[in-house]
Amino acid sequence: MTAPTKSSLAAPTYFVGIVPPAALTERVLAWQARLEHVVTAPHVTLKAPGQFSGAQLTACEQACARTPAFEVQLGAVQTFPDRVVYLSASGAGLHALHAELVAAAGRSAGRFELEGYHPHLTLALGWRPLNAAWASALASAQDEFADLGRAPLRFTVTDAALFRKHRAGEPYRIVSRWPLSGRGG
Numbered sequence: 001m002t003a004p005t006k007s008s009l010a011a012p013t014y015f016v017g018i019v020p021p022a023a024l025t026e027r028v029l030a031w032q033a034r035l036e037h038v039v040t041a042p043h044v045t046l047k048a049p050g051q052f053s054g055a056q057l058t059a060c061e062q063a064c065a066r067t068p069a070f071e072v073q074l075g076a077v078q079t080f081p082d083r084v085v086y087l088s089a090s091g092a093g094l095h096a097l098h099a100e101l102v103a104a105a106g107r108s109a110g111r112f113e114l115e116g117y118h119p120h121l122t123l124a125l126g127w128r129p130l131n132a133a134w135a136s137a138l139a140s141a142q143d144e145f146a147d148l149g150r151a152p153l154r155f156t157v158t159d160a161a162l163f164r165k166h167r168a169g170e171p172y173r174i175v176s177r178w179p180l181s182g183r184g185g
Helices: 022-034 054-065 092-105 134-144 146-150
Strands: 014-016 044-050 070-080 084-090 120-125 154-158 157-165 173-179
Touching: 014 054, 022 120, 022 134, 044 092, 054 092, 054 157, 054 173, 070 092, 070 120, 070 134, 070 146, 084 134, 120 134, 134 146
Parallel strands: none
Antiparallel strands: 014 044, 014 157, 070 084, 070 154, 084 120, 157 173
């Protein structure tokens, strides 16, 4: 029997996000497939990745249960230059639930929480293989999702998704859905 490698024994990494409506998810995945660009399932991150204890995960689930459903708007293609092409995401509920999740689980490493939180739906990552030049990928995204710049997609968030992966390089997968407390608006 071969001894397990250190990476196969690593603690799982989690993050909490919201998943857009199925039609947009399919569009994003089809666009990424045309560019041979693999990114985690389309989502808007609410709680940055980290290794969370069972107690922290329970606290996050309870924070979701206390949070009313809320509206989100996905709009124009934007960039964090040469790093990320994304769809803008807005809605007061995103920031409120984000703050609740940070309070529940603590702050993750990095600068992308609380005052550094910038909700978005990632389309392309500059450090992942891409079957196009960066400028071409950006132009392609702007063309593909131009309708969202003119008329943003509005939808009501009724649950949050818990994503998990066991080691670097593997995709995150949804392992649980946590319902929000009510219909909201």
